[in-house]
Amino acid sequence: MSDQDDKKAFFSRRIDDNMHSLYSVALRLTRNSADAEDLVAEATSRAWSSLDSLEDRDRFRPWMFRILHNCYISDYRKKSVRPAETAYDELSTASDDSEIASLLIHQTDEFLNWWANPEREVFNKLLGNDLLAAIESLPESFRVVVVLINIEGLSYDDAAEVLDVSPGTIRSRMNRGRTLLQKCLWQHAQDAGLVPNCNQMESHS
Amino acid sequence: MTNKPDKPDNLDSDCLEAFDHLYAYLNGELKDPKDINMIEHHLDHCRSCFSRAQIEREINERLKKTSADKTPPSLQNRLKKLIDNF
Numbered sequence: 001m002s003d004q005d006d007k008k009a010f011f012s013r014r015i016d017d018n019m020h021s022l023y024s025v026a027l028r029l030t031r032n033s034a035d036a037e038d039l040v041a042e043a044t045s046r047a048w049s050s051l052d053s054l055e056d057r058d059r060f061r062p063w064m065f066r067i068l069h070n071c072y073i074s075d076y077r078k079k080s081v082r083p084a085e086t087a088y089d090e091l092s093t094a095s096d097d098s099e100i101a102s103l104l105i106h107q108t109d110e111f112l113n114w115w116a117n118p119e120r121e122v123f124n125k126l127l128g129n130d131l132l133a134a135i136e137s138l139p140e141s142f143r144v145v146v147v148l149i150n151i152e153g154l155s156y157d158d159a160a161e162v163l164d165v166s167p168g169t170i171r172s173r174m175n176r177g178r179t180l181l182q183k184c185l186w187q188h189a190q191d192a193g194l195v196p197n198c199n200q201m202e203s204h205s
Numbered sequence: 206m207t208n209k210p211d212k213p214d215n216l217d218s219d220c221l222e223a224f225d226h227l228y229a230y231l232n233g234e235l236k237d238p239k240d241i242n243m244i245e246h247h248l249d250h251c252r253s254c255f256s257r258a259q260i261e262r263e264i265n266e267r268l269k270k271t272s273a274d275k276t277p278p279s280l281q282n283r284l285k286k287l288i289d290n291f
Contacts, residue, residue, distance in 0.1 A: 015288065023280060041283055105221075116252075117253075127263065131268070149232060
């Protein structure tokens with residue numbers, strides 16, 4: 001087998017192994033199956049073109065996720081009709097410690113109490129029906145961190161390499177993303193009438 | 206499981222410090238034994254944070270199972286053709 005055949009066989013095998021994950025991440029990024037397919041195809045073409053830059057073949061998975069994410073930024077995000085999102089963590093000059101503190105301190109008591117003690121039946125229903133919707137409603141910079149780490153199982157270091165940020169930024173985005181996820185679930189629960197609405201509670205007090 | 210002592214449901218400074226490490230702890234990314242001991246001690250003594258951590262564990266478990274979007278056959282065929290032509 002020639003070097004070229006060997007290279008192609010390796011590439012084909014690794015794309016096959018990771019196709020499901022690549023499509024899953026692409027779908028969470030684009031929120032659209034047709035765009036997700038185009039994104040995976042484009043990333044596959046670019047990856048083949050730059051395969052010689054992959055120094056350690058055992059690092060194919062994070063390397064491929066990085067190419068996918070770069071393709072998304074360069075080709076898809078700019079044509080999105082969704083409004084630009086605030087880069088929460090870039091706006092803040094606070095340290096990670098005070099970031100999570102300020103985020104939690106500003107939540108309502110009703111939300112914090114619910115988080116500490118939700119009705120099990122309500123919570124199970126939310127996890128069954130609304131978790132993916134809650135993920136998709138997260139701002140992109142938090143959504144991609146939660147998807148890469150909690151769904152695809154990447155380490156913080158690998159996620160940092162994929163997104164070209166520091167591990168500290170990943171940690172900060174994870175803290176904020178998961179706190180926002182809880183707020184989204186709380187909002188879903190309120191909208192579905194599963195927990196008392198804050199406004200209703202205030203108007204009755 | 207022993208009963209966790211009651212405390213106000215809002216967060217005090219110990220809760221905030223523990224929370225800063227909570228997701229790294231649950232994601233297996235907390236390496237310093239001092240940090241691990243601190244958060245485990247707090248979760249043992251704070252009913253609210255113990256409960257929140259349990260919820261976050263359940264969300265972690267559920268998220269691992271959500272990567273179930275089937276790869277469309279159209280994408281499988283498209284990538285196969287693409288790679289065949291490289």
